[in-house]
Amino acid sequence: MLVNGKWTEDWQPVQAKDAKGGFVRQVSSFRNWVTPDGSAGPTGDGGFAAEAGRYQLYVALICPWASRTLITRKLKKLDDVISVSVVEPALSAQGWRFGDYPGANRDDLNGATYMHELYTRAAPTFTGRATVPVLWDKASKTIVNNESADIIRMLNSGFGALADESVDLYPEALRGEIDTLNERIYPALNNGVYRAGFATTQAAYEEAFDGVFSMLDELEARLAAGGPFLTGTTFTEADTRLFVTLIRFDAAYFGLFKCNRRQLADYPALSAYTKRVLDLPGVRETVSIDHIKHGYYSIKTLNPSGIVPLGPDLSALGL
Numbered sequence: 262m263l264v265n266g267k268w269t270e271d272w273q274p275v276q277a278k279d280a281k282g283g284f285v286r287q288v289s290s291f292r293n294w295v296t297p298d299g300s301a302g303p304t305g306d307g308g309f310a311a312e313a314g315r316y317q318l319y320v321a322l323i324c325p326w327a328s329r330t331l332i333t334r335k336l337k338k339l340d341d342v343i344s345v346s347v348v349e350p351a352l353s354a355q356g357w358r359f360g361d362y363p364g365a366n367r368d369d370l371n372g373a374t375y376m377h378e379l380y381t382r383a384a385p386t387f388t389g390r391a392t393v394p395v396l397w398d399k400a401s402k403t404i405v406n407n408e409s410a411d412i413i414r415m416l417n418s419g420f421g422a423l424a425d426e427s428v429d430l431y432p433e434a435l436r437g438e439i440d441t442l443n444e445r446i447y448p449a450l451n452n453g454v455y456r457a458g459f460a461t462t463q464a465a466y467e468e469a470f471d472g473v474f475s476m477l478d479e480l481e482a483r484l485a486a487g488g489p490f491l492t493g494t495t496f497t498e499a500d501t502r503l504f505v506t507l508i509r510f511d512a513a514y515f516g517l518f519k520c521n522r523r524q525l526a527d528y529p530a531l532s533a534y535t536k537r538v539l540d541l542p543g544v545r546e547t548v549s550i551d552h553i554k555h556g557y558y559s560i561k562t563l564n565p566s567g568i569v570p571l572g573p574d575l576s577a578l579g580l
């Protein structure tokens with residue numbers, strides 16, 4: 262991680278634990294918002310007006326949080342408005358790196374080799390982890406925001422007519438229900454798989470594992486009874502946030518993170534739902550099972566040999 266703007270040690274997956282040995286995710290630190298007129302958003306400072314070509318998303322295709330932003334960019338038809346840069350799937354000793362791995366690219370915009378260089382460009386004495394996603398402002402050469410939950414909201418409504426305004430992923434009438442779903446699904450499932458995978462005690466692992474499968478069981482029942490999406494007929498950000506975890510489940514979390522009571526393939530309603538989301542225009546392009554497998558299985562503390570599994574067979578999803 263970075264300490265006072267200097268890279269200090271080899272990258273480690275877990276740098277913070279709670280009292281019971283549970284994995285604790287770092288809180289995001291850049292919280293400005295792009296708005297149609299550049300006024301300040303719910304947090305941070307103003308000065309980030311929506312403009313075509315002004316912003317770039319830095320992402321990893323292995324990362325579920327970054328993938329939320331990529332899916333939102335596609336669904337809001339912001340491809341020509343916001344550019345994208347993809348890091349290599351394997352975390353290097355200095356964290357995310359730009360390079361020639363297929364599907365990744367070099368950082369033509371800023372000429373950085375590592376993601377952490379962008380953090381120190383934005384904040385020369387930054388202390389913390391250099392995470393993706395990052396929304397970068399080319400005009401003021403700084404990070405607008407590095408919290409995906411914020412970024413998907415600003416891609417939904419901060420770009421006004423530059424985006425497809427007929428698509429609303431956080432509609433007024435469904436906000437209460439979306440917020441409640443997010444607040445339950447994030448700790449139990451989206452982050453729950455990480456808490457299982459990175460637990461350093463048996464008790465922390467078992468607690469996270471139980472939370473993951475109770476939530477999957479609940480969502481299976483919900484989608485079997487209703488649907489086609491979480492809140493009914495409208496696809497919302499709650500679906501984006503659930504999908505990014507489901508699509509990684511059998512390829513990474515079942516094996517590497519020991520979330521192995523059942524596979525996604527054992528849940529008929531959740532499998533059909535995952536395929537439905539994957540088939541929305543543009544979504545499949547945001548998914549790279551190759552990056553997902555290489556990325557997760559490169560985490561040395563969990564997989565010292567670095568061997569990447571050949572399975573599972575994801576042909577039922579068309580992958």
Ligand SMILES: N[C@@H](CCC(=O)N[C@@H](CS)C(=O)NCC(=O)O)C(=O)O
Nearest residue numbers: 289324326390392393394407408409
């Ligand atoms: N709160 C952030 C979390 C992002 C996050 O944890 N990203 C991970 C990849 S999945 C990361 O970049 N980790 C690098 C590190 O921890 O050094 C968000 O949702 O945007």
